Amino acid sequence: MQVVTRIAELRAQLEPFRRAGRTIGLVPTMGYLHQGHEALVRAARQECDVVVVSIFVNPLQFAPNEDFESYPRDSERDRAILSAAGTDFLFQPAVAEVYPRPLLTDVAVPELSRTLEGRTRPTHFQGVATVVLKLFHIVWPDKAYFGQKDGQQVAVVRRLCEDLDLPLELRVVPTVREQDGLALSSRNVYLSSEERRAAPSLHDALLCGREAALAGKEGQAVQAAMEERLRKEPRVRLDYAAVVDPDTMQPKSDLTGQVMLALAAYVGRTRLIDNLVLDL
Ligand code: PAF
Numbered sequence: 652m653q654v655v656t657r658i659a660e661l662r663a664q665l666e667p668f669r670r671a672g673r674t675i676g677l678v679p680t681m682g683y684l685h686q687g688h689e690a691l692v693r694a695a696r697q698e699c700d701v702v703v704v705s706i707f708v709n710p711l712q713f714a715p716n717e718d719f720e721s722y723p724r725d726s727e728r729d730r731a732i733l734s735a736a737g738t739d740f741l742f743q744p745a746v747a748e749v750y751p752r753p754l755l756t757d758v759a760v761p762e763l764s765r766t767l768e769g770r771t772r773p774t775h776f777q778g779v780a781t782v783v784l785k786l787f788h789i790v791w792p793d794k795a796y797f798g799q800k801d802g803q804q805v806a807v808v809r810r811l812c813e814d815l816d817l818p819l820e821l822r823v824v825p826t827v828r829e830q831d832g833l834a835l836s837s838r839n840v841y842l843s844s845e846e847r848r849a850a851p852s853l854h855d856a857l858l859c860g861r862e863a864a865l866a867g868k869e870g871q872a873v874q875a876a877m878e879e880r881l882r883k884e885p886r887v888r889l890d891y892a893a894v895v896d897p898d899t900m901q902p903k904s905d906l907t908g909q910v911m912l913a914l915a916a917y918v919g920r921t922r923l924i925d926n927l928v929l930d931l
Contacts, residue, residue, distance in 0.1 A: 652734040654741045658749075658789050661742050665701070665790065673700035677792035679783060682706040683723040683837040684732045687827040691796040692736040694824050703790050704733050705742040707749060712778030723840050742790070749785060758784050760807045760814070766900045767893055767913055768803050768924065776807045783808055784815075792819050800826040800834050802911055802926040806900055826925070828854065834925045841921040849886035850918045856880040856892065857927045860912040864929055870894040870904040873912065881916060890915040890922065897928050906931050 655661045665675060676699030678691045695702045706729055713719035726743070733741055757777065764776035787795065797805050805823050812821055827835045832854030833847075842850055856877040863876040877892040896903050897911040906929075913926040 652730070652738045652741055654730065654743060656742075656744050656748065658744065661703075661740065661789060664740060665703070668701045669791065674793040675699060675701045675703060675790065676794045676796060677786065677790045678702070678704045678796045679786050680704060680706055681708045681722065681837070682729050683725055683840070684729045685827075685835045685837065685839075687798050687800060687824075687835040689732065689736055690827050691798060691824050692733065692738060694822060695794065695796050696737045698822070699792075699794055701739050702737065703740045703742055703792065704738045705744075705786055705790075707742075707744055707782065707786075709749075709778055709782040710746060711750070711754075711781055712775050714772060714774055717772075718838075723837055742786075749782070754781065757781075758811070760810050763803070763807050763810055763900050766803075767891060767895070768915065771890055771915065771922075776804070779804055780807055780811050784811060784817075787817055787819065794820045794822050796822045796824060798826060799823050799928065800836065800925065802897060802913060802928065803900060806898060809898070832858075834923075836923060838921055838923065842918060846886055846919040846921065849884050850923060852881060852884040852887055853914050853916055853918075853923055853925045856914060857912050857925060860892070860894070861927055861929060864894075864906050864910060864912070864931060868906070870902060870906060873906065877912065877914060881914075886918060888917040890917065 676695035678695050680688050708722050710719050758781040759777040809821055831851040833851045859880040860873045860877040863873045873894045874892050881887050881889045893913045894903050895911050897909050910929045911926050915924045
């Protein structure tokens with residue numbers, strides 16, 4: 652695995668592969684890798700000739716009150732994981748390489764960014780859309796890999812690609828979970844052992860929602876089923892439970908076709924998100 656920190660160098664390294672018609676897969680990450688990221692790299696390895704993984708904790712997607720500074724980082728461990736998973740290039744730029752000057756350009760998909768996560772994190776998806784578009788322009792991948800765990804992020808990036816005719820295929824990889832259902836997340840490291848025991852209630856709540864949806868309940872009743880399950884867990888404070896269209900992020904009442912059940916909740920001070928997409 653080659654580690655590259657400069658944009659120009661990465662472009663120069665990838666150019667011969669592109670000219671030879673090799674397919675390039677990009678897995679964008681913020682590091683502190685877990686099995687969810689490994690699943691993305693595995694998928695890229697299976698489907699592409701060249702696998703590029705980026706590790707970049709993107710300051711633009713954190714609000715000033717959020718955990719940019721304390722976001723977990725472990726470069727050495729990440730590099731070992733990526734090398735073992737068959738990564739060809741690790742792109743790990745410094746902040747000044749990606750943002751040499753304050754940006755005067757906005758990249759945003761406001762319609763999809765205001766609801767759900769956007770209510771608590773109003774600037775988050777603009778930061779995500781900006782860095783993802785920059786990474787796409789730097790790497791020019793044929794395929795880019797994202798986890799379903801960040802369902803709204805997937806919707807934002809999908810629409811960005813569609814609206815701007817970006818010539819790449821978005822590949823969405825299912826959420827990887829612990830045995831008790833907790834979705835893997837770099838932020839799970841913040842949980843105390845008692846909070847860790849309470850955290851699978853998010854997944855349990857999604858399962859309650861799924862049961863209600865499969866029983867033919869409408870959106871509001873499904874949302875209520877999720878909320879009721881989380882109310883039983885004193886260590887968990889609900890931020891939102893929602894039943895939405897996975898493309899538009901708008902609430903859905905009549906549950907037919909694709910439906911996303913989405914949750915965000917604080918477990919202690921840690922904010923976790925999770926979702927399930929149902930085909931009804
Ligand atoms: O999902 C993430 O880890 C980040 O939002 C991403 C896509 C790497 C952009 O910084």
